[in-house]
Amino acid sequence: MIRLKKNVELPAAGLTGFETPLSEEESAIQSSVHRFARDVLRPIGRELDRMTPEDVIAPGSPYWTAMIESAKLGLDPQLIAQFPPEMGVRIESIIGEELGWGDSGLAVSLGVAGMPLMMAQSVGNQELIDMCTGKIGCWANTQPDRGSDGAILYREEISAHGKQPVGNVYAKVGADEIVINGQYSSWVSNGSVAQVALAYMAADYGDGFYGTGENAAQTNGIGMIIPLDLPGISRGKPLDKIGQRALPQGEIFFDNVRVPKRFAIAMKDEYLGNLTSTWSFGGTHMCQVFTGVARAAFEMALAYCHERKQGGGFLIEHQMTQLRLGDMLRRLEMARAIARRSLAFARMSPQTHPYATAQAKVSVTEEAMKITHEAFQLFGGNGTTREYPIEKLFRDVRSALIEDGENYHLTMRLGVLASRLYQNGWTKE
Structure with missing residues (x-):
């Protein structure tokens, strides 16, 4: 039925836009x-x-x-x-x-x-829960020579005659302890300040780093929760970057670091499943965060257009400004819808996948970049000065197009996933 109204009213709009009523x-x-x-x-x-x-x-x-x-x-x-x-x-x-x-x-x-603590809770290890409670954690996976390569899931993602690289940090798994050597890259979020790490790396279980048969091109791996005060662990300089400067990122080095084997949360056979579960869970956070950044940019531009005069009137009085603001709001609502849908899939679907959440990260950050760029343009020359915070948002969003997976690369992986689904019968009915 049509809900009839006697008067034209402004739509209900809250902090998160055109939202259905909140509880x-x-x-x-x-x-x-x-x-x-x-x-x-x-x-x-x-x-x-x-x-x-x-x-x-x-x-x-x-x-x-x-x-x-x-x-x-x-x-x-x-x-x-x-x-x-x-x-x-x-x-x-x-x-x-x-x-x-x-x-x-x-x-x-x-x-x-909070990612190490969430993992400890997920695996139900009370010792690890106690170790992570009240601590600042990081998620260590990216390495200087094994960035996006560190989460290869399918043979199609490896060159025809190549192999997934072992990388710059690796583990030798023994009967009671694990020995780690090498380094994670400068891009480990919270790497400069974390007290515990949820860490993933290539692993040698006594038979080399590579699998056999269909998995001969992929490395064996291991996931661990590591207290970062163990002997042999050191840090590099915190990363100096153009955007998201409030996020401490930096290298973590391991020199014959001995970790009790009971700190492992995913061994050889569970490694990829655990890694993809973590990625599926964590990747959704980027979507929500950069929807928020896009909203901040839109709100700043909306306010500025009601304050700045040009051509004899306020910017908001010009039709072209109204068109540009309308396009920004449309894109913001679209980004929020994509972010929510990917979050719902990651939390509620019985079969989640990191490439499904990764494509949402691409869409949201690309829209956030377009919104922030348009807001920046509306500020004109003022936008380029540090007096106005829109320039900071511009730098923050630009970093997001590479952060948590470079957007072109993630989109390529969505193509790999589409092919895999098709081979499994998807769209053929």
Whole structure:
């Protein structure tokens, strides 16, 4: 039935756009996280953006204030899991978007910080849970010579006569302990500050690094939770980059580091399944965060167009400005829809896949880049100055097109997945 109205009213629009009514719990969570993003993340993110990477992670830095204040929110994933699945997805999406609206670098740092603990909880290892509780974590997988190669799932992704590289950090698995040597790259999020790591690497179980038969071109691997205060572990300089400067990233080095074998969370046969599960889970956070960044850029442009005069009137009075703002809002709503859909798939589908969530990351960050670029243009010359925060958002979003997988490469992997699904009968009916 058509819902008839007697008057033309403005549509219901909240912080997250044209949203269906939120429950009392959802509204309370959104309000709480929005205040935190507005009052803590956004001002601290701007302050950290002007600091050197070394000063960002130094004792007394505002970065640590953000970490401490975030803990007071009590946003435990296990609490979110108590809600009905559809409601839990929307709450998680709202939280991620608000954090990204506040500051994308800090939002990513907060998301990665809890990954070792979530993995420990997922495998049900109480020793690892205790070791990770209250600690800042990182997700260590990327290596100087094994970035995107570190998560190869199919033979089609390897050149015809090539092999997946062993990489720069590797493990020798013994009867009771694992010995690690090598380094992770500068791009490990929270690598400069983490106390525990959820780490993935190539592994030799006594028969070499490579599998046999169909898996002869792929390395064997292992997943572990590693306390980063073990003898033989050191750090490189924190990475100095153009965007997301509030996110500490840096190298981690291993020199004959001995880890108890009981710290392993995925051995030879479970390695790829565990890695893809982690990637499917973690990749969705990028979508929500950069929907929030796109929203921040749109809101800044919308406000500026009501303040700046040009051609005898405010910018908002010109039809071309209205068209440009309308296009930005349309893209923002599309990005949010894609982000929510990918999150729902990753959390609720019985058969998730990282390439499915990766394509959403591509779509959302590409739309966020277009929105932020258009906002930047509307600011004109003012946008290029540090007086206006739109230039920071532009730098932050530009990094996201490479972060968590370069967008062209991820799109290629979606093509590989489409081919695999077709060979399995998809679209043939």
